[in-house]
Structure formats: structure tokens, C-alpha cells
Amino acid sequence: MVQECRDAPQERTYSWAGMPRTDPPPPHSAEKPMVTSPKQVSDYFYPGNAGGAAHDHALQAALHWVLLLGRRPVRSFVTQLQARAPPPAPSAMEACVLRRPCLLHPSHPSRCGVASRAGRAGCGMPHATQLYQHVPEKRWPIVYSPRYNITFMGLEKLHPFDAGKWGKVINFLKEEKLLSDGMLVEAREASEEDLLVVHTRRYLNELKWSFVVATITEIPPVIFLPNFLVQRKVLRPLRTQTGGTIMAGKLAVERGWAINVGGGFHHCSSDRGGGFCAYADITLAIKFLFERVEGISRATIIDLDAHQGNGHERDFMGDKRVYIMDVYNRHIYPGDRFAKEAIRRKVELEWGTEDEEYLEKVERNVRRSLQEHLPDVVVYNAGTDVLEGDRLGGLSISPAGIVKRDEVVFRVVRAHDIPILMVTSGGYQKRTARIIADSILNLHDLGLIGPEFPCVSAQNSGIPLLSCAVP
Structure with a gap:
């Protein structure tokens, strides 16, 4: 969730990439300083990045377009993105419902990094998916x-x-x-x-920002789509x-x-x-x-x-x-x-x-x-x-x-x-x-793959696969 700038004396909204955005606080604001360099945003997305000149150049190009050429709506987004409050830790009830090893978020040890729907019926039962379907033997894997x-x-x-x-x-x-x-x-x-078996809902929501996708893919014009x-x-x-x-x-x-x-x-x-x-x-x-x-x-x-x-x-x-x-x-x-x-x-x-x-x-x-x-x-x-x-x-x-x-x-x-x-x-x-x-x-x-290759799997050793239609 993008946090609003409470100290801004006057807010103006823009429509950018189909979504409303709000101006950042004025440059003199000490509470939330304006982002003015690609290095600042690079450090936000890749803290501790120690190398990768070609990757850095692609990111720098994208950030040059939006930060140094005065794209104010995007400036606002980046500034407010940096000011986001840490997410709340899962409740004891949510941790109980998950009933699986919980990988800790690197910067917030109390937060579950590999998340699942806490309210799912059956206390940890996997959701129904279209990905685990039967595949005919005639098709190669x-x-x-x-x-x-x-x-x-x-x-x-x-x-x-x-x-x-x-x-x-x-x-x-x-x-x-x-x-x-x-x-x-x-x-x-x-x-x-x-x-959502792995990703946080917050991260999936961030992918609804073209700027974030441009940063991940390192294709600068994606910002403006x-x-x-x-x-x-x-x-x-x-x-x-x-x-x-x-x-x-x-x-x-x-x-x-x-x-x-x-x-x-x-x-x-x-x-x-x-x-x-x-x-x-x-x-x-x-x-x-x-x-x-x-x-x-x-x-x-x-x-x-x-x-x-x-x-x-x-x-x-x-x-x-x-x-x-x-x-x-x-x-x-x-x-x-x-x-x-x-x-x-x-x-x-x-x-x-x-x-x-x-x-x-x-x-x-x-x-x-x-x-x-x-x-x-x-x-x-x-x-x-x-x-x-x-x-x-x-x-x-x-x-x-x-x-x-x-x-x-x-x-x-x-x-x-x-x-x-x-x-x-x-x-x-x-x-x-x-x-x-x-x-x-x-x-x-070499016979290491092929339709005739013997199956060594949980299924043919008598260990059943769970149905893909488990609710």
C-alpha cells in the first residue's frame, strides 16, 4: 500500500499508467526527502548489489528516464515506496493455520516470507490447482x-x-x-x-506498477505502458x-x-x-x-x-x-x-x-x-x-x-x-x-531421457500423488 504524504501542503493527483498518483512532499521536507538519483532507487531494489555492470546500466537507463527527466508521478511513487511502513507480522492464529515451515523475511524476521492463504479450510490443505493434471503417457515430460x-x-x-x-x-x-x-x-x-503458495500478496500487488516491472525486466520503456x-x-x-x-x-x-x-x-x-x-x-x-x-x-x-x-x-x-x-x-x-x-x-x-x-x-x-x-x-x-x-x-x-x-x-x-x-x-x-x-x-x-526411460518416482513406487482437486 502506498503511504500518503501527510506533510504535503497541497496534493495534486495524476493519472499515470491508469492509476492515480499523488505529488511527493516539497523538496524542503526533512521527513521524506525527494529521490533524485538512480543510485538511491538501485540501492532500494538491490541492497548490497556488488556487481553486474550490464544489469546496472539497464537499470540506470530506466531510472534516468523517470528521475532525471522530471517524471513527477513516478518520482512520487518511488519516494512513497521508500517510506512504506513494514508489514505487520502474522498473528498466532495465522501461523497455526499455515502449519508448515515458515521461511523468514530477510529484513523482517517476524514476517512469513513464503505465504499461503491463512483462511484456507482444512488447516494447511493445498488449494485446487490446474497445474497438477494427468498427462498421457504418449506425451514426453x-x-x-x-x-x-x-x-x-x-x-x-x-x-x-x-x-x-x-x-x-x-x-x-x-x-x-x-x-x-x-x-x-x-x-x-x-x-x-x-x-501465493510462495509470493506475498504485497509483492504481487507491486507488479501492478509498470515501474516495478520495468525495473525487474530492465526494459526502460515498459515504464510508460x-x-x-x-x-x-x-x-x-x-x-x-x-x-x-x-x-x-x-x-x-x-x-x-x-x-x-x-x-x-x-x-x-x-x-x-x-x-x-x-x-x-x-x-x-x-x-x-x-x-x-x-x-x-x-x-x-x-x-x-x-x-x-x-x-x-x-x-x-x-x-x-x-x-x-x-x-x-x-x-x-x-x-x-x-x-x-x-x-x-x-x-x-x-x-x-x-x-x-x-x-x-x-x-x-x-x-x-x-x-x-x-x-x-x-x-x-x-x-x-x-x-x-x-x-x-x-x-x-x-x-x-x-x-x-x-x-x-x-x-x-x-x-x-x-x-x-x-x-x-x-x-x-x-x-x-x-x-x-x-x-x-x-x-x-545417450539414453538419459526418452519415453522408454524407466520411471523412478513416488508414483510407481506405491506412494500416491495427492489429487489436484483437493479443496
Whole structure:
């Protein structure tokens, strides 16, 4: 909730992005000083940010438009956003009704970070969802929807991320005759009820501000779009990918493996987005499994994107059920020191790390991770921004090295008969789509995935899945 400026001698309202806004207090107000620099807002959204020049430049460009060029309604929003009062802690009754481990909000330890509907009947029973549906055996556990791709008047070209790479991956797989439309699982959009399993309602409400979405996606012109367009053209594709990750989690347990061709939004936590990540799909997939699949109570996240996965790390801080292995360039965005405390096996890389060193560290640490914590499911964040020439990743892994990396992870995990869910995460070059497709083809050629692959799951071991229609 935006707090009103009580000391303003005269208030004037504007209609910006379809919503009324109020002028900030006058510049001489000592109680709530005017925000006048991009650095101030950057610090608000990314406290302690220690790196990531390219991310910073995109954010600086957006803030330059709205702060230094006199966009007064947006100035008002940012100033009042900073002045918000901390949210109230949940009551004892709400904590009782939740009846699940409560992850603490990093800045407000009394506040539940992974929230659910406190008033839900049945005291902690999961809500009804359209994401846990039966999938015919003829369909492979590869999840995709044409709605993954972000296209709107060329705005997607203003970010180095290839916002259409997911469709290109599927097209390459079709060209190689590995898949057809009838073999894919169609992803469904995550509903608000689904998102509230992890996200706070306050954060979801903040996404109704175009400024907030522009900051998260690092696409400056999004600031000036009506939010209904932002919801339809930017956030709906991301919600569909998020639904795809949740669906793939169930499929991985049923079939032994699953791939969401999108997803991997590892910078988003329950109450904060960033780095093109608006929804915490990895956290959601794991929480759905914990709540809905009996026998799934331990998970491992293997995050091999070039960036630190600070979103899921903040969400699972202190949760012993979830083991996090993170391999990343230590010099780049987000540099989240607080989130690093949640990493159980941390591998920090230097600029320009190449194949031999990288693959040796990946294989050794994946093996040790599974020795230290044998999970019921593995979520593999297979970012391709480690590719040589990626200006945001800063590493030098060849295309063949990425294909080999994915093979190593699948081979080691499958040797332990553990279900594995793969999401594609970051990758900022046009050729990453071809590399992802080549990796999937390689996994199939080696017999690590495929319709004939034996199921090792809770379902075929006699452990039932809860019905998706549980009220």
C-alpha cells in the first residue's frame, strides 16, 4: 500500500499508467526527502548489489528516464515506496493455520516470507490447482507453450536476453524429428492462488506498477505502458513459464525426468524480483512437491547459471530440507551476500573460466552434493549464459562444454535414481537456443531421457500423488 504524504501542503493527483498518483512532499521536507538519483532507487531494489555492470546500466537507463527527466508521478511513487511502513507480522492464529515451515523475511524476521492463504479450510490443505493434471503417457515430460515468448512492438529487443529463445529450441527439436506438437506437454499459466503458495500478496500487488516491472525486466520503456498491457505482454508469458516449471516438477517425479524449456527465474524470491525474474518458479515447484506429493520431503537445487541464484537462496534460507549448490561468476550481478549464507556448496568462478576447469568442478561438486544430501528430487537450473562471449555471464564455456555439462549432471543424478527437473534459465546470445536443443538431443541419444526411460518416482513406487482437486 502506498503511504500518503501527510506533510504535503497541497496534493495534486495524476493519472499515470491508469492509476492515480499523488505529488511527493516539497523538496524542503526533512521527513521524506525527494529521490533524485538512480543510485538511491538501485540501492532500494538491490541492497548490497556488488556487481553486474550490464544489469546496472539497464537499470540506470530506466531510472534516468523517470528521475532525471522530471517524471513527477513516478518520482512520487518511488519516494512513497521508500517510506512504506513494514508489514505487520502474522498473528498466532495465522501461523497455526499455515502449519508448515515458515521461511523468514530477510529484513523482517517476524514476517512469513513464503505465504499461503491463512483462511484456507482444512488447516494447511493445498488449494485446487490446474497445474497438477494427468498427462498421457504418449506425451514426453517436456513442457512448453507458445505463450512463453515475449513479443510486443520490439520492446523485447531492448534487453540482451533473447525473449523468443524458447520457441526456437522447440523448432530445432522438431527439425531434428525428436518431437512433434502431440508429444509436448502444454504449459498452463500459474494463477494468483498458485503464486501465493510462495509470493506475498504485497509483492504481487507491486507488479501492478509498470515501474516495478520495468525495473525487474530492465526494459526502460515498459515504464510508460499501461499496466494491463504489461500484464498481458510481459508478465503473462513469465507466469506461463512459472506454471510450466511447477508442472514439470510433478512430471519429473512421475517419469524420472522432466524439462521445462523455459523457467529458471532464480533471482526472484517471495517478495522481490530482479534480473528479468518476476516469479520464483524454482521455489514454487519445490513447495508444490513438498505440499502435494507424499514421500517428497528433501530437494537439491543445482544452479549452474553464470549468476548467483539469490532468489531461491533467500526463500530457502535455514530450510534444511533443501540443499543448494551454486556455481557462478563471483564478480557479477547480484552479489547478494545475505543469500550466499543459504548455499551449502558454493563454487565461485573467476572471469573467463574455461571448459576443463569448469567441467571438473561441476562434476566433482555434483557428486559431493549428492553424498552430503541425498534428495527425493533435483532441480537443475541449466543456464547457458556461461557461454563464451556472453557479456553478462563473463565466462568462456564452449557450446560443446555446455552440452557436456548437462550430460554430466543428468548422468550423475540418474545414477542415484533421483528424479530430475531441468529449467533453461539465463542465456543472452542468439545461439543459445541451438545449444539447448543440441543438449536435449545429446541426452536422448545417450539414453538419459526418452519415453522408454524407466520411471523412478513416488508414483510407481506405491506412494500416491495427492489429487489436484483437493479443496
